[in-house]
Amino acid sequence: MELYLPIAEMSVHWLIILGMGAGVGFLSGMFGVGGGFLLTPLLIFYGIPTSIAVATTSSHLTASSLSGAIAQWRRRAVDFKMAAVMLAGGLTGTALGVSLLGLLHRSGQSDLVVSFLYVVMLGAVGGMMLNESARTLLAERHGVAAPARRRSGHAWIHGLPFKLRFRQSRLYISAIPPLGLGLIVGILSALMGVGGGFIIVPAMIYVLRMPTNVVVGTSLVPMVVVTAATTILQSVQNFTVDILLALVLIAGGTIGAQMGVRIASRLKGEQLRLLLAILVLIVALRLLYGLVATPDELYSVAVGTS
Amino acid sequence: MRLLVPTIVLLAMPAAAHGEDLVSGLSQDQIRITSNYTGTNITVFGAIEAIAANDAGAVRDIVVVIRGPDADMTVRRKVRIAGVWINRDAMQLHAMPTYYSVASSRPLAKIAGKETLERYQIGMVNVQPESVGTHNPKKAEPFRQAAIADRAHAGLYSEDTSVEFLGNSLFRARVPIPATVQRGEYTAEVLLFRDGNVVSAQTTPLFVDQFGFERGILNFAHREAFWYGLTAVMMAALFGWLSSLMFRERA
Numbered sequence: 303m304e305l306y307l308p309i310a311e312m313s314v315h316w317l318i319i320l321g322m323g324a325g326v327g328f329l330s331g332m333f334g335v336g337g338g339f340l341l342t343p344l345l346i347f348y349g350i351p352t353s354i355a356v357a358t359t360s361s362h363l364t365a366s367s368l369s370g371a372i373a374q375w376r377r378r379a380v381d382f383k384m385a386a387v388m389l390a391g392g393l394t395g396t397a398l399g400v401s402l403l404g405l406l407h408r409s410g411q412s413d414l415v416v417s418f419l420y421v422v423m424l425g426a427v428g429g430m431m432l433n434e435s436a437r438t439l440l441a442e443r444h445g446v447a448a449p450a451r452r453r454s455g456h457a458w459i460h461g462l463p464f465k466l467r468f469r470q471s472r473l474y475i476s477a478i479p480p481l482g483l484g485l486i487v488g489i490l491s492a493l494m495g496v497g498g499g500f501i502i503v504p505a506m507i508y509v510l511r512m513p514t515n516v517v518v519g520t521s522l523v524p525m526v527v528v529t530a531a532t533t534i535l536q537s538v539q540n541f542t543v544d545i546l547l548a549l550v551l552i553a554g555g556t557i558g559a560q561m562g563v564r565i566a567s568r569l570k571g572e573q574l575r576l577l578l579a580i581l582v583l584i585v586a587l588r589l590l591y592g593l594v595a596t597p598d599e600l601y602s603v604a605v606g607t608s
Numbered sequence: 609m610r611l612l613v614p615t616i617v618l619l620a621m622p623a624a625a626h627g628e629d630l631v632s633g634l635s636q637d638q639i640r641i642t643s644n645y646t647g648t649n650i651t652v653f654g655a656i657e658a659i660a661a662n663d664a665g666a667v668r669d670i671v672v673v674i675r676g677p678d679a680d681m682t683v684r685r686k687v688r689i690a691g692v693w694i695n696r697d698a699m700q701l702h703a704m705p706t707y708y709s710v711a712s713s714r715p716l717a718k719i720a721g722k723e724t725l726e727r728y729q730i731g732m733v734n735v736q737p738e739s740v741g742t743h744n745p746k747k748a749e750p751f752r753q754a755a756i757a758d759r760a761h762a763g764l765y766s767e768d769t770s771v772e773f774l775g776n777s778l779f780r781a782r783v784p785i786p787a788t789v790q791r792g793e794y795t796a797e798v799l800l801f802r803d804g805n806v807v808s809a810q811t812t813p814l815f816v817d818q819f820g821f822e823r824g825i826l827n828f829a830h831r832e833a834f835w836y837g838l839t840a841v842m843m844a845a846l847f848g849w850l851s852s853l854m855f856r857e858r859a
Contacts, residue, residue, distance in 0.1 A: 305644075306643050306644065306787070306822055308818060308822040308829075309825070309826065311790065311791070312788050313645060313646045364848065365844040365845070365851070366848065368844070368845055368852070369847075369851040370852075372848070372852035373852050410682065410684045410695045411694070411695060414692075414694055418692075530841045534841060537836050537837030538834055543837060545825060545839065545840050545843070546825065548840055552843070552847045556850065560854060593693065594693070595693075596693070599754075599757075600685055601684065601685050602684050602686070603682070603683050603758040604682045604684070605681050
């Protein structure tokens with residue numbers, strides 16, 4: 303059951319890779335996230351070189367975000383104008399991210415920076431989600447309605463120029479914040495092999511104040527294009543996309559996502575959010591431990607770089 | 609390449625003086641990496657020819673050294689700064705073999721003196737880069753040792769006493785070639801030691817390359833990088849679309 307990966311130049315057990323794809327796909331289906339933040343560390347842990355794990359995960363994310371985007375588009379839950387603005391920022395970010403990754407790689411700090419970014423972002427997002435969902439669940443248990451979120455604040459957004467009307471989102475806001483969010487997604491996609499949904503979705507809800515029903519669909523559209531562009535850029539600049547690895551991962555992901563959706567329909571939204579928060583925090587803690595614990599081997603060897 | 613020079617000198621000199629020569633071969637001169645490649649073993653075999661009748665008591669040893677394609681390596685050392693481990697010191701090792709394996713008929717220390725082993729780079733500890741990124745060789749030493757340890761950990765450097773004598777002059781050794789070896793030209797060098805001195809040596813090339821479907825993918829990825837990337841995207845898009853169809857049918 304061994305499969306030799308021509309780009310990674312190593313052989314892997316294809317059932318394990320299929321299982322990883324299915325597991326991450328399961329979580330995608332269950333929580334509605336891309337799962338890149340889990341898949342990239344899993345592949346690295348299995349022994350796939352970091353650069354290949356990051357680049358190949360982006361093609362996996364193209365598949366899962368496209369599947370989600372099509373489903374959301376059928377429900378008319380996509381604000382294409384907003385998506386286009388975010389996409390413009392996203393493509394710029396991708397180009398920046400791919401160059402930045404090359405620069406970090408040459409200085410020997412890419413692993414450190416990538417891990418550090420993961421810890422900070424997953425820690426922040428996981429903490430926020432945990433806090434909120436725990437509070438809601440506790441309030442329900444005590445028979446008290448969860449306090450409604452204040453819809454004030456963030457006045458600075460309304461002071462920015464270049465205002466555009468986003469009909470589907472019922473918003474009249476500056477183009478700068480969605481452009482900036484797109485830029486962040488692009489950089490993260492190239493640098494960390496993640497779609498960035500775990501950051502972009504909360505940001506769209508709490509910073510842009512978009513209606514929740516269009517948030518997921520709208521975030522997926524630029525993600526499809528950005529991850530596709532990342533795949534092509536990584537192929538051309540770094541030769542780091544392994545198409546066989548991608549094929550097995552995507553096949554697993556497609557199966558897993560189906561099961562995930564089925565399970566999700568039996569659980570409550572807040573319970574799901576609590577589970578996801580715990581999962582995100584576990585990954586963050588594991589990565590933090592890797593940064594501060596005394597490593598077994600102080601030396602690391604990179605072959606073929608100069 | 610640099611191994612060939614002493615080899616040629618050797619072949620010309622002492623072997624002739626003792627009238628002893630070496631014939632050796634490999635079980636395969638090409639390792640084909642295909643879809644089910646998980647590493648392999650190659651057998652190095654040979655015979656010592658023309659052992660003089662009055663000289664049968666001399667101690668003879670066979671050492672087989674297989675080296676892979678050279679590559680530049682960057683070795684980095686982590687330092688703890690503000691509680692976090694950060695790569696700080698780095699050292700360039702130019703032209704280190706990516707694969708190195710030595711098999712011998714007895715432990716190397718018993719076969720020859722330290723200097724001889726160093727000169728022929730026999731034994732993992734004696735693997736040297738062609739040059740290092742510093743003028744102070746002492747500074748590079750811990751980095752060289754770390755690179756050797758790293759490769760040994762990955763199974764790409766190895767050392768054992770697997771050379772067996774079958775009778776007086778026939779010998780055989782099995783050398784592991786793990787799944788993670790690089791493509792390229794390898795050399796298998798067989799050395800005959802007589803009372804601690806190299807008296808004969810023979811070098812045989814060995815090629816490791818990808819074949820078939822995998823080779824096609826590799827060529828495609830490097831020659832038509834854009835179309836390769838686009839193919840990966842189209843494949844992902846196809847799966848994404850199929851998956852969305854399945855979602856709809858259930859809903």
